[in-house]
Amino acid sequence: MKKIVTIQDISCVGKCSLTVALPIISATGVEAAIIPTAVLSTHTMFKNFTCKDLDDQILPIANHWKSEGLSFDAFYTGYLASAAQIDKVIRLIEDLKNDKSLVIVDPAMADNGKLYPAFDENFPKEMAKLCAVADIALPNITEACYLTGTPYRETYDEAFAKEVVEKLAAQGAKKVVLTGANFDGHYGVLLYDSETKEYYSYVQEKIDAAYHGTGDIFSSAFTGALVRGKSIEDSIRIAAEFTAESIRITKDSDSGAWYGVDFELALPHLIQMINE
Ligand code: PXL
16 A cells, blocks of 8 residues: 655644645545644634644654654655754655655645745745755745745736746756646646656636635645556646535535635545546
């Protein structure tokens, strides 16, 4: 059975990070080990959230796993609690990866032109170091701009999206998957492969709703599908369709956007796409 480790926080309420990664990766038929980077009462879009940083656990966990001879088919990182964790996560990956392990980095730190509340202007520079060791980086346009020092644009065209994605690849990421790519009247996902210099795009209908946690849902489904043996293009399609289906289901519910999407009801669709 394929086995990955995912490194991100536990937000106890709010359906993001590990509380979505675990069920989604399990549904793809892949085992998910975890390293929790912090425990928060909720994600940081709620007011007055609590946060216990688990920074001091990252390397002891890695050392124990190393002594047990554990290895993983992929390392999938998401929300990290502080800039100080980034060097530790890079060390952990270097220590535990083998020749075939994939390194998948979702630089979960910003959206809609703004950094998340817990991060300062120094954070993107550190996160860029982690993206530099990624086989695949999964930013949204805000994150891609921060990571490359490019001024954010609310609206942009294909040339701008490609410029930012290529800058990020030039910093080290082998492949870049830009999520929520929204230009020239198209909405979807843009993949750039720095080795072949080729692009692939998956275009979707834009659903008129914005929810928290959809980036984590996409990244988790993408990672699970890829590790299960789907091609990168198929993994993008599966993750994009699963995320869209989760949003469609949630549009009719009356819970607030910050509670995330009801991806649980779309899991049968994900499993069906994985088995096709
Ligand atoms: O979904 C990204 C995410 C994960 N974890 C925490 C967050 C956020 C986004 O705000 O606050 C704690």
